[in-house]
Amino acid sequence: MKTEEAAAPAVACSSAALAVHRQINRTTTPYPRDSSVVARFEYWAARRPHATAAVQEDRTLTYRELDRLANGLARELGEDGVGLGTAVAVCVARSPEMLVALLGVLKCGGTYVPVDPLWPDERLRAVLSDAGCTRVLSDRPGTLAQRLEGTGCRVLEVMERTLVPLDTGPECPAGPESVACINFTSGSTGRAKGVPILHRGIVRLVHGASYGPLDENSHVLQVTPVTFDIATWEIWAALLNGGTSVMYPAEFVQLSHLERVIKAGRVTILLLTTALFNSVVDEAPEALETVATITSGGEAHSHRHMTKAVRTYGSGRVVNLYGPTECTCIATYYPVDEPPRPDVPLPIGRPIQNTRLYVLADDARRLCEPGETGEICLAGDGLAVGYLGRPDLTEAAFVHRDIGGVPERLYRTGDMGRLLPGGDVVFEGRRDDQVKINGFRIELGEITHHLNSHPLVKQSCVAVHDNRGDKSLVAFVVPTGPDASPDGFREHLVAKLPRYMVPAQIHLCERFPLTSNGKIDRRALLTAHSSPAPSGEFIR
Known part of the structure; x- marks a missing residue:
C-alpha cells in the first residue's frame, strides 16, 4: 500500500479549496484504534x-x-x-x-x-x-x-x-x-x-461519536434487518459502549408497537431509515417524544418531515446522517436544530469522527471550490477493503490520491454534492442509476438485468416515482408479444430479487420515448403512466 500511496496522482487544488477541506476534515478523535x-x-x-x-x-x-x-x-x-x-x-x-x-x-x-x-x-x-x-x-x-x-x-x-x-x-x-x-x-x-x-x-463508527452520545447509559433501538448496514450501527453502538440493545421483537414494524418498545426500553438514541422516520413523524410522532437523540438517514429527507420533526421534538435532538456501506454505515452528520428553509437543500453536514470527506471533480483529480458540484469521496478508518472477489470494481471505486501533500485512500461514492461556504455538504443526486428506496441501496440496472432475462421482454427500464417523498419503483417493459403480462414479469422478479427490489408497478409499452441525446426518457414514461396504484399492485 505504501508504494501505491507514494505513486498516487496529485489532486489539483487552490488554496481556498484546500483550506475549507482541511477545516472540515479536522475529525481525528482518540479511540481504541488497535482493538477488535x-x-x-x-x-x-x-x-x-x-x-x-x-x-x-x-x-x-x-x-x-x-x-x-x-x-x-x-x-x-x-x-x-x-x-x-x-x-x-x-x-x-x-x-x-x-x-x-x-x-x-x-x-x-x-x-x-x-x-x-x-x-x-x-x-x-x-x-x-x-x-x-x-x-x-x-x-x-x-x-x-x-x-x-x-x-x-x-x-x-x-x-x-x-x-x-x-x-x-x-x-x-x-x-x-x-x-x-x-x-x-x-x-x-x-x-x-x-x-x-x-x-x-466498526470500532471507529461507535466510539467518540460526533452525531450523538454513546456510553454505558445508552439504550439503542435495534429495529432494522441484520442484512441492512444500519444494523451494524444499531448492534455495536450498544455492545461496544457498555450500553443496552433494545430489540424490536417482530419482523415487520407497527408504529403503535414501536412506541411501546421505545418507551419500555427507555431508548435514548436510535437511527431510523428516512422512510420509517417519515412514517413516525406523520402518523405517530409521540413514539419518539422520550428519545434524546433521533438520527435518520438512508436517502434524502423532505423539508416537510424535517420541519415537523424539529417543531415537535425541539432543537438539539434531530440529526441527519449520510453514509454508504463502503464507509461502514455513517460518514457525515448534520444536526437539524431549526426548521430547514424550503428553498435550500437539507445538508448532509460534515464528516463524523475519524472520517474525511472531499468533493472532487475531473475524475477525482481536482478539489472543488466551495459552491462547486463534484463527487463526494470519503477517506479514513471506516473504509472497506474493497469489493469481495471484484478487483475491477474495487480498482474503480477505491483510489489513491495525494491531496495537498497528504496521501489518501478514497472511496468514490458516485454521489454528487457541494460544499456550502460554512463547510457543510449538500447532496445533489447520483452520477449513475443507483437509488435509495426505504433506505435500501438499489442499482436499477440489477432489476433491468433480470427483467431482460425474461423471454417475453424485448426492452425494459426502471424508474423511481416520487410522491412528496414517498418513493417507489416503477418498471416499464416493451414485450415481445401479446402473451406478456405484468403479473408474469412480477413472478419472474420475485423469484430472483428481494421484495424491496420488486417494482410496485409494471407497465407494458409499445415503445420507449427518447430524449434528444437518444436515451430513454424516464420522466416522460412516468408522466404518461402517472395514475397511482396501491403499493405492491401491478397495473397495465
Whole structure:
C-alpha cells in the first residue's frame, strides 16, 4: 500500500479549496484504534458483567450471560474448523440469539455474513457462494437446509435451547484489520456485491461519536434487518459502549408497537431509515417524544418531515446522517436544530469522527471550490477493503490520491454534492442509476438485468416515482408479444430479487420515448403512466 500511496496522482487544488477541506476534515478523535470488536465487547463484559446487554420484551441478557453464550458457540464453531477469516452466514431472526451468533463467529476469528430467509433461493445461494460460506447459523434449520440442498452448506442450529454457556471461549485471533462482516448490496450486473467491513471500521463508527452520545447509559433501538448496514450501527453502538440493545421483537414494524418498545426500553438514541422516520413523524410522532437523540438517514429527507420533526421534538435532538456501506454505515452528520428553509437543500453536514470527506471533480483529480458540484469521496478508518472477489470494481471505486501533500485512500461514492461556504455538504443526486428506496441501496440496472432475462421482454427500464417523498419503483417493459403480462414479469422478479427490489408497478409499452441525446426518457414514461396504484399492485 505504501508504494501505491507514494505513486498516487496529485489532486489539483487552490488554496481556498484546500483550506475549507482541511477545516472540515479536522475529525481525528482518540479511540481504541488497535482493538477488535471482540476485545471491546469483552472489555465491557468484564467491567459491567451484570448490566443489561440486550432486552427484547420480557427477555434480558446481561453482558456476562451474553458473553458466556457466545463463548460456548465460539468453542463449538472453532472445533468445527471456523478460524481467522472463515465466512459464516447468519440467518437468525432479531433476538438475543442473533447477537450470540454474531459474537460467536467473531470470537473465533470468523467473519459473519448476514442473510435473509426471505431472499429468493437464487440470491441466497449466490451470496453464500460469493462469500465462500460452508456453514449457516439459523434458528429455522430444517427449512433452510432444504433450500440449500446441493450447495455444500451445512446449517447449524442456533436457538435458546441449543446454546451451552462457557466461562471462557477460544482466544480470538482477529485484529483491527481483520474482516468482521460482509454486507451485500445491490449490483448493476445482476449479482449482489459483497462489501467486507473491518473490525476497525466498526470500532471507529461507535466510539467518540460526533452525531450523538454513546456510553454505558445508552439504550439503542435495534429495529432494522441484520442484512441492512444500519444494523451494524444499531448492534455495536450498544455492545461496544457498555450500553443496552433494545430489540424490536417482530419482523415487520407497527408504529403503535414501536412506541411501546421505545418507551419500555427507555431508548435514548436510535437511527431510523428516512422512510420509517417519515412514517413516525406523520402518523405517530409521540413514539419518539422520550428519545434524546433521533438520527435518520438512508436517502434524502423532505423539508416537510424535517420541519415537523424539529417543531415537535425541539432543537438539539434531530440529526441527519449520510453514509454508504463502503464507509461502514455513517460518514457525515448534520444536526437539524431549526426548521430547514424550503428553498435550500437539507445538508448532509460534515464528516463524523475519524472520517474525511472531499468533493472532487475531473475524475477525482481536482478539489472543488466551495459552491462547486463534484463527487463526494470519503477517506479514513471506516473504509472497506474493497469489493469481495471484484478487483475491477474495487480498482474503480477505491483510489489513491495525494491531496495537498497528504496521501489518501478514497472511496468514490458516485454521489454528487457541494460544499456550502460554512463547510457543510449538500447532496445533489447520483452520477449513475443507483437509488435509495426505504433506505435500501438499489442499482436499477440489477432489476433491468433480470427483467431482460425474461423471454417475453424485448426492452425494459426502471424508474423511481416520487410522491412528496414517498418513493417507489416503477418498471416499464416493451414485450415481445401479446402473451406478456405484468403479473408474469412480477413472478419472474420475485423469484430472483428481494421484495424491496420488486417494482410496485409494471407497465407494458409499445415503445420507449427518447430524449434528444437518444436515451430513454424516464420522466416522460412516468408522466404518461402517472395514475397511482396501491403499493405492491401491478397495473397495465
